[in-house]
Amino acid sequence: MSTTPQLSVQALLWTGHSLKVLDQRLLPEHIHYDEYQDGPGVAAAIRAMQVRGAPAIGIAAAYGVVLSVQQHFPAADWQSRVAADIATLAASRPTAVNLFWALDQLRQLLAENPVEPLSAVTELAINIHQEDLLANQAMGERGADILGDAKAVLTHCNAGALATGGYGTALGVIRSAYQRGKLESIYADETRPWLQGARLTAWELAQDGIPVTLLADSAAAWLMKTGQIDWIIVGADRIAANGDVANKIGTYSLAVLAKYHGVKLMVAAPSSTFDFSLADGSGIEIEQRDSQELLHKIYLDEHSRVTAWNPVFDVTPAALITAIVTERGSVINPGLHGVKSLAL
């Protein structure tokens, strides 16, 4: 096992009484942290994508509950106020299951600790944050083992430290493989329309001195056709029991292209990203974001006849995935086996 370097990038900083959130809308030009003292503030930060990426959304929401308890306990109606803040946090974004996974744990703990809730929820939120970092480090090593001697990979979106408690899922695998000296080329899609690849992944890897080559999303087919990559490595927002994976829009098209070109596809995600209540990916809600993310401003006029369709996730069928890697283990060919073996 190789050692993990000190992390240069942190999306979330817990101060003990507030949450500092790196505003990812401003990267890579500006490194600016906003400080939040209440649950609705954190929910707004998630909705606006100041913090984004499935595990980071779950961690931020956990701290949002801590801030809510800190603000309202021990007022007579603290429980209903905290419940309202939890509902606001749950409504912030629909697709990443990590959000609901974290909130469910905090809700249950609050029910068990009505007398001293603050210390209990604080301990749990910090634990969720730390466990995510450890999971990513374990996943990174496991994923690097599966890559073996692969020389070149492509990633999509940002599934890095910025999207998690640290180290990253897909970027964790890439970090670990790079440290082993195997990877010669790392490609990143721009990831339109929000440019998570161009703005975040490129910046994050550059912070660690890891070279990366950016490409327009539409160049990915030609990258594969010309034999330049062995693997595509992505994260996930929700994985159903049969291994279908919801992830950033464009992942499905990469998976189809990969199948055609004989390129392998790895999904790296912590256990908190699995939703075993769903038999397959058809039940996953796909977030639609504002058309302003796509439309040129001359088309934002209310009389404009130009509109935009902006789904920000898609679902990749398990049959197109070569390996799903978690901190607990991995499944090769999930289309044949599903992922129930990864449940506790």
Ligand SMILES: CSC[C@@H](O)[C@@H](O)C(=O)COP(=O)(O)O
């Ligand atoms: C480890 S992050 C995994 C996914 O959350 C990531 O690939 C992704 O799709 C993020 O979408 P985003 O809309 O930026 O929150």
